[in-house]
Each structure stands twice: as structure tokens, then as C-alpha cells.
Amino acid sequence: MPNYRRAWVQGGTYFFTVTLRDRRSNLLVREIDRLRRVIAQTKLNHPFHIDAWVVLPEHMHCLWTLPPGDADFATRWKVIKSGFARRIPQGESRSIEQQIRGQRGIWQARYWEHLIRDKTDYQRHFDYIHINPVKHGWVTAVKDWPYSTFHRAVAKGIYTNDWAGDLLLNVRAAERR
Template sequence: MHQEVSPQGRCVRFCLTTHGRHPWLARPEAVQRLRTAFRQVARRRPLVWDAAVVLPDAVHGLWRLPPDDPDPRPRWQAAKAHCTRHLRHWPGLPRGRLWRPGVAWWDVDPEAWREALDHIHWEPVRRGLVGRPEGWRYSSYRRCLAAGLYPAGWSGPQGGA
């Protein structure tokens, strides 16, 4: 997933939401299927994951895309279709749609990149799922911490807001 993309490429922050906010992404095997979907997408249409958090009912991410293929929509469509095709008949999952139609997304300029990174990593804490960002299993926070992007004991964006 971490293919090389030019720093001049487009950076986008996004949120994919499950249909009806059903928490099917709480199942580890569903998260694994989602990871497989994004790996396959990245082979065909390169992208760099700067940050990601998979919550029970949503995926928050920060991508950098190449200048010659800056449209993120086909990537999301392909990943959502892959998950739906492979998961729709699993017991306990909602009938019909797995994903809410569309994707909420925003372009991120270099000055706002850090704010977007922090927002994504703080989301499990904001939603009351864990007390600290390192406590959330499906997050790139620990990778970013190890890379020196966060100090030990980081208390959230602007003091935890």
C-alpha cells in the first residue's frame, strides 16, 4: 500500500461510512477483507496511506495520490465493491448494502496536513472507544509515533479537543 507517490500529488482526507452505521467493521475478518481490498486497489491505482483508522462503522484515511491519477473516487468505489462482493453473505452482516452511498472527502493542502493527521488518529478517543490513540488496534497512530510524528503521551489535537 505504501507505493511511492510524488509529493506534488493530491492529498485527500476521507471518511467511508457503513450503511446505517452498522458496526460490521468491528469484526477482525471484515477489517482483513478491507485491507485486502485496498491492497488490490493500490496495485492498479497507486496511493500512499499517510494515516488510517478503521472504526466499527467507518474508515477514516489520509491519502496522497499521484499527479497523473489524482481522482480518489475510483479507488473508493473499487474497495467498497470488493468488500461488498466478498462479505455480503456473511452471517450477521446487514442484508443489501454494506456501505453508505458516496464518501465524505476533503482536499488537504500542505498547511492542513498535520491537522488532518491528528484528527484521524484522535477519532477513536473522540468517539469514546479508547482512552488513548495507541489503544485502538486498527490505526496507523503507532506507526506515526514510531516515525517521530508524535511525542510520547500525545494528548490529542490542540490539547485533546
């Protein structure tokens, strides 16, 4: 079994990418209300702060800040992914291994996680999250994607409603590592 190296920092801020197994699916936006309810319930039982989040049809990106003394993002993702899967009618294709284990075939088994290092790293990931619907061609203006914390960021004065005028510049800046 692989030994995945994770950065466990109590109270840390993390960027995540979580993806559906079927990359052609639109399940996440089709079932956005169920996903939101599962996330809200998870936050009640396992608190964390949502700094930024975007839900696309088949994947999502988010920035979370965990509470002081807590580094357990893995439990939160397990609860979100399993809670969402339990609320979705069965019907997806499953591998033989998934069938034997009684697992659903909704999510990719793992997720991408990145510990935010500094303010610049935070800003790049924050911007990347919000520009993502444009990057993937779902909309031509960030403000037009409804499943994003972009609108909350505008209300807080972090962005203007017409943010991301030079889309290529913003996407390239966010992808630098």
C-alpha cells in the same frame, strides 16, 4: 441527479470519511483483515500513498496522497467499497432500489472528501484521524486502538506513544475549519 462538486487535483492529498449504511454495525473492525486485503490489492492496481488511516467499527477516516498526474480517487473508492462488499456474506438489509439494482446495502452511497490545502490543514486532519477512536469513546488513549496508522507514526517519530494528553484541545483543533 445531484451534481457533486469534487476537487480533482493531480497528485493531491485528500482527507476522506467513508461510512457504513448501518451506523450501529461493527463490520469494519470485525472484518478488518478482509478490508486490509482489499485496500492492499487496490493499491497494487491503483497506487496511492496512505498518509494516515483509522478504521472504526462503522466508519473510517484517511489521508491519501495520489501519484503525480493522477486525480482519480473516485475509482479507488469504488474498487475498495465494491471489493469489500463482494467478500462479505450477504445478509444486510437493502432498500427496494438496491434490490432492483442488485446492489449491496453495506456502504452509504457517497463519502466525504476534502482536498488538503496546506501544512496546517494536513496536520489538523492527520491529528483528527488519530484521535478519532478516543473522540468516539472506543478507547481512552490513542495508543490503545489497534486499527490505526498511529503506531506507524510513533515508529517514525511523528508522535510519542503518549500523544494526545489534552484530548479536548486536540479534537477541537482538528475540527476547526
